[in-house]
Amino acid sequence: MKFDTAYSLSLDEKLSIYDVRDLNFDETTAFDSDKDSFLCPNDECRATFDTGNALSTFNAKNVNYLRTPHFKNKTSTRHIDGCRYASTHKTTTGENDDEREENFPSEWLLTRRQYERKNPVVGTEGNVPLDPTKAPSSRISTPLPASDTAPDKTSVFAHPVECYVSNIDDKDKLKSMPLKIGDHTATYWTFFKKIEYLQDNKGLIYWGKIKAIKDYTSSFRIDFEKKVWLDRKPYSVNVYLSKKLIENYRKRKAFLEQIKAAADSERPLYCFFYGVTPELQQVPSKKNPDQTFGVFSANIENLDHLIIREAPGVEGL
Ligand SMILES: [Zn+2]
Numbered sequence: 001m002k003f004d005t006a007y008s009l010s011l012d013e014k015l016s017i018y019d020v021r022d023l024n025f026d027e028t029t030a031f032d033s034d035k036d037s038f039l040c041p042n043d044e045c046r047a048t049f050d051t052g053n054a055l056s057t058f059n060a061k062n063v064n065y066l067r068t069p070h071f072k073n074k075t076s077t078r079h080i081d082g083c084r085y086a087s088t089h090k091t092t093t094g095e096n097d098d099e100r101e102e103n104f105p106s107e108w109l110l111t112r113r114q115y116e117r118k119n120p121v122v123g124t125e126g127n128v129p130l131d132p133t134k135a136p137s138s139r140i141s142t143p144l145p146a147s148d149t150a151p152d153k154t155s156v157f158a159h160p161v162e163c164y165v166s167n168i169d170d171k172d173k174l175k176s177m178p179l180k181i182g183d184h185t186a187t188y189w190t191f192f193k194k195i196e197y198l199q200d201n202k203g204l205i206y207w208g209k210i211k212a213i214k215d216y217t218s219s220f221r222i223d224f225e226k227k228v229w230l231d232r233k234p235y236s237v238n239v240y241l242s243k244k245l246i247e248n249y250r251k252r253k254a255f256l257e258q259i260k261a262a263a264d265s266e267r268p269l270y271c272f273f274y275g276v277t278p279e280l281q282q283v284p285s286k287k288n289p290d291q292t293f294g295v296f297s298a299n300i301e302n303l304d305h306l307i308i309r310e311a312p313g314v315e316g317l
Contacts, residue, residue, distance in 0.1 A: 003071040003085060004103040006038035006055050007046055011115050014041050016103070017069040018156035019113065020060050025254035029115070033060045038071055045083040053078055063258050066310055068101045068166050100166040104188065105154040107180040110275075112304065113155040160205075161272050161307050164192050168313040181205075181274070194317070195237050196226040198277060198296070207272040208237070209315075210308070213263035218243040220259055222271050222308070228296045230280065237278050237296040239271070241303070249303045262308045270311040275302055 005014040010031075015023075020038075023031040038055045040046045046053075055077055059069035073079075079086035154160065160179060167173050167188075174189040181191065184203060193200065195208030211225040220241045227234035241259075249255055262269050276298040285291040300306050 002068075002102060003041065003055065005041045006071040007041050009037040009039060009051055010035075013115060016154060016156070016159060017057065017060060017071055018154060018159040018162075020057065021069060021158065022156050022251075023115070024061050025063070025251040027253060028250045031115075033057055040077075040079060040083065040085050042079070042083050042085055045080045045085070048080050049078060063254050064261065064309065066312070068099065068162055101159075101162045104163045104177045104179075105152055105159055106178055107153040108157065108160050109153055109155040110182060110305075111155060157272075157274065157305050157307060160188065160191075161309070164188055165309070165311045165314060168311075168317070192272075194226070195224045195278075196228055198228060198237070199230070202277045205272055205274045206277070207270055207311075207314075210262070210269045210271050213259060213308075215260065215263045218246065220246075220263075224271070228278075233294075235280065235294050235296050239273060239276070239278065239306075240297060240299050241306075242299060245300065245303060251303070255303060258308060267310060268315070269308055270314065271306070271308050273300060273306040275305045276300060 003017075005016050007013070008015050008020075015038075020033050023029055024033050037051055038057065039051065039053065040049075040055070053076075054074065055071045056074050057069075057071055059065040059067065062069075073085070073087050163177070164174065171189065174192075175187050177188045178185060179188050179191050182203075191205050193204040193206050195206050198204075198206050208224040208226050211223045214221040214223065222239050222241070224237040226237070228237050229235075246252060246255065278296040278298040280294050281297050282292040283295055283297075285293055
């Protein structure tokens with residue numbers, strides 16, 4: 001049994017596991033999922049038990065993961081009769097249902113979800129709860145209306161990406177599941193575009209196998225393996241991550257840990273991004289500085305909309 005959401009005791013809100021990951025890595029938020037308690041999202045069920053009747057998390061804090069993150073029942077977790085989150089099968093069936101993301105959000109919100117901490121963190125002494133009436137001055141964007149935080153919407157890019165990657169062997173499903181991004185609605189299948197076909201359409205989620213990550217210490221360039229063809233000529237594709245972008249990122253530590261490991265990794269890694277479309281540019285040649293060559297390139301503008309990860313199974317597409 002995988003949960004679409006769980007109730008966070010410290011935030012008094014229902015969160016997806018991707019929200020939890022986002023909060024764990026966010027250096028501007030005092031949140032640690034190990035110090036929180038996650039309870040059944042069914043209001044009636046949750047009200048029946050005390051707050052010790054908690055769920056456990058899987059891959060809530062792992063920067064790089066292969067298996068789909070999720071909340072799950074502990075052996076001791078109880079539910080009321082008829083609660084749809086009650087485990088329906090015996091433990092002997094193994095964990096096969098953990099291997100794919102089944103909760104497809106119908107909309108990916110490009111504005112980040114905001115949280116107001118309502119309850120003190122459980123089990124930590126001397127922790128001063130934030131006064132919800134005083135928003136930190138750094139908080140610029142206004143909170144989303146409650147209707148926009150319904151479970152079928154997500155503001156965490158990793159969620160639709162996990163839906164795509166973990167269900168890559170089920171094209172019919174990806175072709176049938178709707179996804180809305182901004183003003184556009186399409187299917188998961190249509191929204192994810194291989195990097196070599198980026199000229200087909202703008203405004204999609206482009207992805208491809210990483211050829212190399214150039215580490216310039218405070219900035220990075222991600223080179224893709226596949227080339228874009230234009231007028232019968234192949235062009236390299238890359239995206240550039242500026243120093244300023246990384247320094248101002250609220251998940252800077254986790255991001256640097258991930259990209260530095262990726263740069264040294266021997267394993268096949270893929271990059272997914274949204275929001276910019278690489279375009280043909282002329283750049284000076286290193287060997288002959290008075291010569292230029294063409295490359296499809298873009299500057300990433302929002303690190304929340306970029307993911308580097310393993311993606312077994314996408315190779316055969
Ligand atoms: Zn329940």
